[in-house]
Amino acid sequence: MKRIVLFLLTNLAVMLVLGLVLSVLFAFFGISSRSIGGILVIAAVFGFGGSFISLFMSKWIAKKSTGAYVIEQARTDTEQWLVSTVAEQAQQRGIKMPEVAIYDSPEINAFATGPSKNNSLVAVSSGLLHNMTKDEAQAVLAHEVSHVANGDMVTLTLIQGVVNTFVIFLAKILAGIVDNFLNGDEEEGGGWTYFVFDMVFQILFGILASVIVAYFSRKREFAADKGAAEMVGANKMRSALERLKHNHESRLEGSMMAFGIASGRSISEMFASHPPLDARINALK
Template sequence: MNGMKTAMLLAALTALFMGLGYVFGGSGGAVIALIVAAGMNLFTFWNADRIVLKMHDAHEVDARSAPEFYNLVAELARRANLPMPRVYLIESANPNAFATGRNPEHAAVAATTGLIDRLTRDEVAAVMAHELGHVKNRDTLTMTMVATIAGAISMIANFGMFFGGHGEDKPNPVVAIAAMVMAPFAAMIVQMAISRTREFSADRAGAEISGNPRALASALAKIAGPAQAIPSVASDRNPAAAQLYIVPTGVSDLFSTHPATEKRIAALMAMEPSQPAPAAPARRASALDPLRK
């Protein structure tokens, strides 16, 4: 199913890319765009994870540079019966995490230092288990390609707003207007390609992998507000990247692909019906602070 979804996504984004080519260069521009899109799709399939990680200035860690965090992910991967993913940290106050890669054998998981700072060890484990749930469910290829290709279309559309127009000295107003609607079309494709049930499925998988649905519910309660309030440089540059994260950042609703955090918490707490839903507590020091030394 995810393979078919990815193929449909590529076809839709290729058509949109050709539309941009036609708007900016007529029929010749559309042909050039088709050739470029074919090369871009192939390149993105093999390299989208590297593009996304570079977009976030993520740096890879191992058992020597961040032993507690790395070993935590290793234990979760073992529980999930998954190959060991590459592990990354991102220097950002925005508390978030994501998974990327074209399949479980070529997967990577990343967390921000802001997430590590705000959560307990059990909560960090539950969040990373959620990301491994995406890997296990094979969501990451579609998610990663959306972030890279839709972001490229938005960037080209923004460029075309100022420089479009078949070689004229000044931008053509019709071309500029057409370019303005391309980014919303890219966002619509993002929403069609990324089902909101994906997050519920990854939440359930994460709760099962970590064995602690309450810890994941508590983590979501703690980071939902700060993730909206604290800027994310990567998603500011490319709003389509926001759909990668465990909780959405403060971007336009146009790119919203996540269900309400309250609904996700309620679904997790339904796995422990005798327990009340967690409230967002005051910030506390993380049990994983040593990894940042």
């Protein structure tokens, strides 16, 4: 319930902010929301705006939704090891020290998030600490630090923003064509058919767009595995991936799942944010 409420409140806030931005743009430039230019502005504002607001709020959302405890001062040997390991890896990759956190979950997982390379969060689950060796955990941390160093959060946000813009723009253009064909110009502001077909086209194009985003996400996972292997050794990274074969299903959601070491279920490999574990293991050989 906490995650649902947080999701609804966050998206409501985003919609209100973007709606205000659109109102200002339309009033200032005198653009009609039904013109090609107006539709493009709407598509760009909601396509990129939502993605970038989510990116800038990603650390806060991650902490709130997972209940992650940020290690400000290590209280145990395990916490001290986590902080020192991430610090060493961050220095090795030339980035500022990420915040390090632990969240309570039986799954073996970890994720990285944050708006930039030098403002990030690396979090590990309690299940990872209980079920992985230090060598395996070190490899997982290196994988997440590689995500940060590669700028994957910003890259995926840009890709998501581009595809979102195309989805919204094409859906509204096609919905307008269908609406004009069925109703003519009787309802200048857009009839109910416009809104129905706009929604239908956004769903259809959104499915296609998710395939594109998932493809880049899988490529990014291979790159993070390679980066981890270069930092700690391929054997440690392969061992960590082998351990994930016996994992609980991931409880992470959204961008946190995309940047987690382990992924959730997917109806098809085309929609999966992560490649199959065997493919990732073989790529390291």
